Amino acid sequence: MFSEQVIACHHCDLLMAPPHVKEGECALCPRCKHKITRLHHSNINQLLSYAATGLIILFVTTQFNLMTFNLGGNVSQIDLWQSAINMYFDDYKVLAVLVLFFIFILPALILILIVAFILSIKTGIGCWAQTSILRLTFVMMPWAMVEVFLVGILVSLVKLVTIAQMDLGWSFWAYAVFCFCYAKVLTLVDRYQFWHWIDEAHR
Ligand SMILES: [Zn+2]
Structure with a gap:
């Protein structure tokens, strides 16, 4: 069904493309604003x-x-x-x-x-x-x-x-x-x- 890799929000199960974040940035779910990831090396x-x-x-x-x-x-x-x-x-x-x-x-x-x-x-x-x-x-x-x-x-x-x-x-x-x-x-x-x-x- 999906040709590219997708991830699911752990809070509302919304499927989305993997976020591309830079050091210190935080990716939020576009629907429920649940934190998906915060990149810190x-x-x-x-x-x-x-x-x-x-x-x-x-x-x-x-x-x-x-x-x-x-x-x-x-x-x-x-x-x-x-x-x-x-x-x-x-x-x-x-x-x-x-x-x-x-x-x-x-x-x-x-x-x-x-x-x-x-x-x-x-x-x-x-x-x-x-x-x-x-x-x-x-x-x-x-x-x-x-x-x-x-x-x-x-x-x-x-x-x-x-x-x-x-x-x-x-x-x-x-x-x-x-x-x-x-x-x-x-x-x-x-x-x-x-x-x-x-x-x-x-x-
Ligand atoms: Zn969500």
Whole structure:
């Protein structure tokens, strides 16, 4: 039906010719004004930096305490794993698995896949897997809920601070930095650019 290559807007499905943008320019959908792509040649390096930093910081979150409670002299500490493990042993087994999956495992997998994809684009190693990696990444991205967990901690902190002395641990601050890195990765992910990089790599 179409003799030339066309792309679809992810918001309204309008089919259009691939945009020709220059450095710093942004292409918008002519119908719904959804961003199609913003061309920055440094995107690939920034994306790699934020994704790799996010993975390192996510590992750091597992090495320290998340919170310390002091209730009438009884001090207890909780770390990231315990927040899920405690739920598991309190008969919220499914919830514990889901929490761990959506706040830790899934975001980690997404960042690993993005790092693997960029390294594959840069080095040319594993070209055959680039399309599969990208499709899997885009399927998983809507399901990560790192910011929901951070907001949940802050809400529970506001509730509990009236009955106990609460101190935030290094793990909380590391997770906050991880959320920032993850949010930067999401803003830098550009579907059009990703597929364009694959086209260039296979030429
Ligand atoms: Zn549109």
